[in-house]
Amino acid sequence: MTRIGLGNGQVIISFPFVEPPTITCPPDISTGTEPGVDFGTVTYMVTATSPSCGIVSISCSPSGVVHNFPSLPVAEVVETMAFPQGMTVVTCTATDAAGNTSSCSFTVTVTNVFPTATPPIPNNLEARCIMVQEVYDWVVSTNRERSKVSIPDEFLPLVDEAIQSGQDISIQCIEPVVPPPFPLFHRSHTECVSDFSCRIVNVRRVQMTINQTTFLAGMVQFVFQATVLLRVFANGDFLFxxxxVVSFDDEVILCLPEPLDENNITCRITGIECTPNAHFLLGGRVELEVIICKEIQVHAEVKMEVLGKFCSPRPNNIPAPTPTPFFRCPSFVFPRQCQSIFPSQD
Structure with a gap:
């Protein structure tokens, strides 16, 4: 504010000039309606600035909502509203603390059809008939067995002598090494090794209802067996x-649609953990806890029509001796399927 003195004693008071706020609207918006709906929903943002006085409100028409602020140098609003089909002009106004205003406008155009999607990039995939293993069911679970194991009679004198002489007895359990998770599929469930095995004891059909759907499932009884090795030490020295041998029996409900049977089921042990109790019990027994991880699959070979293309071998990127000039390796050329014969066109 400035005071100017005049000769007649009058004083003129002048106010400094305050710039009006700056308001920014979004660019024009175009959208479409959902099928069966005669309006389009649009979300837009408006920003206003006034570093000298501060923004106190922003309002837009036709929404009619007034957004108030505590004199902010920068303020923004986000509005979502439904617009009728056709073009609508939206006008927004910002007001600063000194009462100055600024406005901006943009249009919202709503059509009754969404823009067409970009067509997919053409490719050379073709329908081909292949044979694969379909997995009907795949179950993983664990079994825990706690039992009391008797020390063989020939070793009992060694244990008694070590205990009577005050030696510290410790017990170690050695688990067998199980195969890795790959390959995921094993051809025969009858394969086993001396340290662990899995076999199917019985298969029967049961009527099941899950999620209000009734179907015929397979109730399959398994026996899992593993051999662990117990080592006994006295004051850290090996005694014997x-x-x-630990066994686990388990019944599992499987998706086993007819005519699939036990020949379509594979099972295997994927992990073994053995924990012995370091204290001997009466009668020279040891308390042993064994946990096994098991995997069960139901599968069958099926023929499927898929979209695909033949694979091509990669080049040999590792340096190797160059073949003689007169010799050329054959290329891989696959014959085309007789589409008019197989698969048949219904």
């Missing part, structure tokens, strides 16, 4: 070792 002996094998212990």
């Amino acid at each position: 070792e002996f094998p212990v």
Whole structure:
């Protein structure tokens, strides 16, 4: 504010000039309606600035909502509203603390058809008939067995002597090494090794209802068996070792549609953990806890029509001796299927 003195004693008071706020609207918007709906929903943002006085409100028409602010140097609003088909002009106004205003406008155009989607990039995929293993069911679970194992009679004198002489007895359990998770599929469930095995004891059909759907499932009884090795030490010195066979029986509900049977089921042990109790029990027994991880699959070979193309071999990127000039390796050329014969066109 400035005071100017005049000769007659009058004083003129002048106010400094305050710039009006700056308001920014979005660019024009075009959208479409959903099928069966005669309006389009649009979200837009408006920003206003006034570093000298501060923004106190922003309002837009036709929404009619007034957004108030505590004199902010920068303020923004986001509005979502439904617009009728056709073109609508939206006008927004910003007001600063000194009462100055600024406005901006943009249009919203609503059509009754969404813009067409970009067509997919053409490719050379073709319908081909292949044979694959379809997995009907795949189950993983664990079994825990806690049992009391008797020390073989020939080793009992060694244990008694070590205990009577005050030696510290410790017990170690050695688990067999199970195969890795790959390959995921094993051809025969009858394959087993001396340290662990899995076999199917019984298969029967049961009527099941899950999620209000009734179907015929397979109730399959399995026996899993593993051999662990117990080692006994006295004051850290090895005394003796002996094998212990643990067995687990389990019944599992499987998706086993007819005519699939036990020949379509594979099972295997994927992990073994053995934990012995370091204290001997009466009668020279050891408490042993064994946990096994098991995997069960139901599968069958099926023929499927898929969209695909033949694979091509990669080039040999590792340096190797160059073949003689007169010799040329054959290329891989696959014959085309007789589409008019197989698969048949219904």
